Amino acid sequence: MHCSYHEAQRCGSCTLIEQPYAVQLTGKQRHAQTQLGDPDDLEWLPPVASPEAGFRNKAKMVVGGTTANPTLGILDATGHGVDLRGCGLHTPGIQAALPALADFVGAARLAPYDVPSRRGELKNLLLTESPDGELMLRFVTRSQEPVTRIRKHLPTLHDALPTLRVVSVNLLPEHRAVVEGDREIVLTEAQTLRMRVNDVDLHLRPQSFFQTNTDVAAALYRQARAWVGERSPSSVWDLYCGVGGFALHCAEPGREVVGIETSAEAVASARLSAAEAGHGAVFEAGDATVFALGAPAAPELVVVNPPRRGIGPELSRWLEESSVEHVVYSSCHAGSLARDLAAMPSLRPRRAQVLDMFPQTTHSEVLTLLERA
Structure with missing residues (x-):
């Protein structure tokens, strides 16, 4: 590869x-x-x-950079963002969705969390794609402050990503090297992502684990x-x-x-x-x-x-x-x-x-x- x-x-x-x-x-x-x-x-x-390639149904993207020019990927040794939107491991549906999510960061004025200074709000974007091509998106933020703006701009995001089914905000107020916190605020009517595996329908809630x-x-x-x-x-x-x-x-x-x-x-x-x-x-x-x-x-x-x-x-x-x-x-x-x-x-x-x-x-x-x- x-x-x-x-x-x-x-x-x-x-x-x-x-x-x-x-x-x-x-x-x-x-x-x-x-x-x-x-x-x-x-x-x-x-x-x-x-x-x-193209097998990973889950993207765990650290958000760095600036509101106007965010990076979605990982952090380098200094704690600054490295953009990996083109990572070939992700499913095609996830790869196609990431540019729209980067645009949404700017539209909703979501300040990326800066690790060295411990300032900003948006820490991670967690995106999962089902076998049917539906998406579950989780915004990991430091506080509830950006929730209103995220909710306000969701219709625009749905227009850009029609397969988006579940959207939530996960709160991670502590400065810790973990992906998510304990509290979840679901913003959509749908609460679960349906994962059709063989002849079994599995439901995936935002904080549930599923094989990647x-x-x-x-x-x-x-x-x-x-x-x-x-x-x-x-x-x-x-x-x-x-x-x-x-x-x-x-x-x-x-x-x-x-x-x-x-x-x-x-x-x-x-x-x-x-x-x-x-x-x-x-x-x-x-x-x-x-x-x-x-x-x-x-x-x-x-x-x-x-x-x-x-x-x-x-x-x-x-x-x-x-x-x-x-x-x-x-x-x-x-x-x-x-x-x-x-x-x-x-x-x-x-x-x-x-x-x-x-x-x-x-x-x-x-x-x-x-x-x-």
Whole structure:
């Protein structure tokens, strides 16, 4: 993949961009096998490749520069903006929308936040595109001061971006190296972005997490559903369920499915999707480990999709000592996956697959089917 920003040394995010894509994919497969030890009884499915460019459904753009001439991209070492509107990783819909958003900064007189001086209002623009081409836009600001102007100029922005469905303002008053704050003000009638993945409609609220690569996420959910279907469990837990992607793909009549997630926003999204689908999947806000340790009985199968740190020793120990027969473990960090597997020796990895969520980087997803020995 050719990138002028990389060549000009303006952005170094794509650390593998100089490697042919086939070499990247082979390296990720080899890394996962090395981390898991590649035992003889573990079947590796062929890795799932991604388009090399145009795959990223989410843009997290730091706003710099001036109101009249804003930059949308990242900050350099001095805290000043580097414009990356032409980044080839983003979906075509996102790439097409960014110039209109830069124009909107000027029209609504949104002063970019200047990190060195700690002045200004607009910190980040967060843009997500659905598989149907609809957009969700979030303005991350230091205060509520610009909300009235944003609301006033929204009709003009809708004219420029007819696919814009959800618009919100996220408040981040602190001077911190984080992308967003806790409080969200939704400015549109629509509260969620519909993400059609395979035959499942997922609803995404502004503060909900969704995988950044829709095509590879769809393959991830299909494979997990196939493994669950082969075992036909009567009860399934989806721990760290997010907006319910795994749970809703595995739900079917007669199967008890429970999803647990700390984010109340994500749980609200999952409940809406379940209600529309008309099946009985149940979603609750809470800590996955606390839920498991406090449950009166274990399910037949557990799906876990934790953050990079993994599920940790307590949940690993509970799974090891429980009656759970199968675990489907989706990991974005093969090292933490290996640590968790070492703590569950009775649950043996039988099948595994690398799914390349993040081309041009060292990151990937590893999906593993565990079976009690």
